[in-house]
Amino acid sequence: MSLLIQLGDQLIPTLDDLRPRNSKVLVRVDFNSPVNDSGMLMDDSRIRAHLQTVRELVDEGNSVVLMSHQGRPGGRDFVSLSQHAKVLSRYLGVEVKFIEDVMGPYARQSIRSLGQGEVAMLENVRFASEELVESPPRQQANTFLVRYLSPLFNYYVNDAFATAHRSQPSVVGFPLVLPSAAGRLMESEVRxxxxxxxxxxxxxxxxxxxxxxxxxxxxxxxxxxxxxxxxxxxxxxxxxxxxxxxxxxxxxxxxxxxxxxxxxxxxxxxxxxxxxxxxxxxxxxxxxxxxxxxxxxxxxxxxxxxxxxxxxxxxxxxxxxxxxxxxxxxxxxxxxxxxxxxxxxxxxxxxxxxxxxxxxxxxxxxxxxxxxxxxxxxxxxxxxxxxxxxxxxxSGEGLPALEALSQSAKGVRA
CATH class of the missing domain: 3.40.50.1260 (Phosphoglycerate kinase, N-terminal domain)
Structure with missing residues (x-):
């Protein structure tokens, strides 16, 4: 039975529709958090907000790879996600492996070697310049970020509502090439x-x-x-x-x-x-x-x-x-x-x-x-x-992330 959420003329799939198990899952989260002058995290509430989604995927034996941004190039808060991985490890009770790469050979090999129930965190996705450009989903599905990473995964989950108004590769590109759904945090926002x-x-x-x-x-x-x-x-x-x-x-x-x-x-x-x-x-x-x-x-x-x-x-x-x-x-x-x-x-x-x-x-x-x-x-x-x-x-503006998930539910592919 489908549990798609009706939002206007869109139907948004959830984890109950996707039901990933013993698979490799890419999860877009939003760990973007305030930092001090030394670049250290001052608040980890956004990390905690995603715990339900990550725990549920891990409990089902999935290999979970997390992707997030932190700040913008040139900003004081444009820092590595290594400390975010450590914070998540503490709350999750499971080691979160930090991958000091976004989509290069080291990142891809690390993803391939990830075992069932293991969790990894990719480096700040905005270290990849493609992530700074907004384009329609079909164009974003053809970026190097999506083309290099999508073959390594069975599913994509978007749990980052705070980025839902952005039409960036990590937000709208993957749903057009992978079976996709909203994570639990995104689901609560959509409801x-x-x-x-x-x-x-x-x-x-x-x-x-x-x-x-x-x-x-x-x-x-x-x-x-x-x-x-x-x-x-x-x-x-x-x-x-x-x-x-x-x-x-x-x-x-x-x-x-x-x-x-x-x-x-x-x-x-x-x-x-x-x-x-x-x-x-x-x-x-x-x-x-x-x-x-x-x-x-x-x-x-x-x-x-x-x-x-x-x-x-x-x-x-x-x-x-x-x-x-x-x-x-x-x-x-x-x-x-x-x-x-x-x-x-x-x-x-x-x-x-x-x-x-x-x-x-x-x-x-x-x-x-x-x-x-x-x-x-x-x-x-x-x-x-x-x-x-x-x-x-x-304001009546469309949210590209939800539109991409809706298209994915309809079977639209790039």
């Missing part, structure tokens, strides 16, 4: 995305904040166009822009902050969204910084620099979220880098996680404040591991 499209879940409340105003406007336009949102609750610079679009004058400091961010240039676009009938709510009050003092001020009489939503807004937003069938949160309500201005975002998170509906947290600052691990997923809450991929999906 969460499917809930966003599920019209039987309602009401749907989207909580959109932060400082990436242009990106968020694109999300709102897609939600309105496809009638996916019953309410859109705004905060951060996004909320301030929509307040101005509704004709409310903010303080001089706040208007200057909008100007500096480039958000005011988007005012005509925000007004068009409002005129389209978008169900957008703006804060009714704010926590502001004025003369070195923090105080609450109502919308329309703001005199200080806006730093967070106020208590009245928290109460109203929380009541809307508590009754939602689905709540999607992307972007904070205030300047969460400063602890005294996190309450609005924390209150929204509490309302969502304690409410009766399902909650999807779209990565970034909000995910960090949730107290949950990246990739955490249960019957009530999902925390995305890919803020950029999640944003692309909410």
């Amino acid at each position: 969460a995305l499917a809930k966003v499209l599920d019209r039987s879940l309602g009401p749907k409340v989207f909580v959109l904040g932060g400082a990436k105003v242009a990106d968020t406007l694109k999300v709102i336009e897609n939600l309105v166009r496809n009638r996916l949102a019953d309410r859109i609750l705004t905060g951060g610079l996004v909320g301030e822009l929509f307040a101005v679009a509704k004709g409310v004058m903010l303080s001089i400091q706040s208007m200057e902050a909008l100007e500096r961010s480039g958000a005011l240039a988007l005012l005509p676009r925000a007004r068009r969204i409002l005129m389209s009938g978008a169900p957008i709510e703006v804060p009714m009050d704010y926590r502001v910084m004025a003369g070195g003092e923090v105080r609450e001020e109502p919308l329309g009489r703001v005199s200080g620099l806006i730093m967070d939503i106020g208590s009245g807004t928290v109460e109203v937003y929380s009541s809307m979220i508590e009754d939602a069938g689905l709540t999607v949160i992307r972007g904070p309500m205030g300047v969460v880098e400063l602890p005294q201005f996190r309450e609005g975002t924390m209150a929204v998170l509490r309302a969502a996680m304690e409410g009766k509906g399902y909650t999807v947290i779209g990565g970034g600052h909000v995910a960090a404040l949730s107290g949950l691990e990246p990739g955490a997923s249960n019957s009530r809450v999902h925390v995305s591991t890919g803020a950029a991929a999640f944003l692309a999906f909410l």
Whole structure:
């Protein structure tokens, strides 16, 4: 029986469809993690997020080879994956052999010699220049990376949702030449995305904040166009822009902050969204910084620099979220880098996680404040591991990784 996940017009295969056993499996993971000035890992949560997929494949007697990137050429975080392999070994309880090569003779020989139940980690895939170029899947299937490595494997598994918006060889090339499926982490992400499209879940409340105003406007336009949102609750610079679009004058400091961010240039676009009938709510009050003092001020009489939503807004937003069938949160309500201005975002998170509906947290600052691990997923809450991929999906953009897996399920080959 097929267990393909329906996502719009795509059918995404999972490990339950592939059922690899005693085989060689190439797994694309996302171990890309923050490092310090010495190039040492500062956080291993992304490595831990893939443990379920790797353990399941090992338990079935498969030889598992992991492929990931780390940073970009020229960046401080563009380092080897040798330490990532050691961290994974510690959590997995199995030695993860580090292969100091990506696709050369040493890498290929190491893969051939890997025994059943053994795990290996290839070197940073971005050491191969082909991985830095984005092209359609058919072109990527013809790269040296795919042509050299694919004959060594029986299956390909993509467990790296954070790279799903990239059309790179390691992401979209292998599904067109090997039987492929989503790993368990990718599967949980896809199931969460499917809930966003599920019209039987309602009401749907989207909580959109932060400082990436242009990106968020694109999300709102897609939600309105496809009638996916019953309410859109705004905060951060996004909320301030929509307040101005509704004709409310903010303080001089706040208007200057909008100007500096480039958000005011988007005012005509925000007004068009409002005129389209978008169900957008703006804060009714704010926590502001004025003369070195923090105080609450109502919308329309703001005199200080806006730093967070106020208590009245928290109460109203929380009541809307508590009754939602689905709540999607992307972007904070205030300047969460400063602890005294996190309450609005924390209150929204509490309302969502304690409410009766399902909650999807779209990565970034909000995910960090949730107290949950990246990739955490249960019957009530999902925390995305890919803020950029999640944003692309909410914006109505296709995710090349999922399209490639869908094509693989249909038997499409390069």
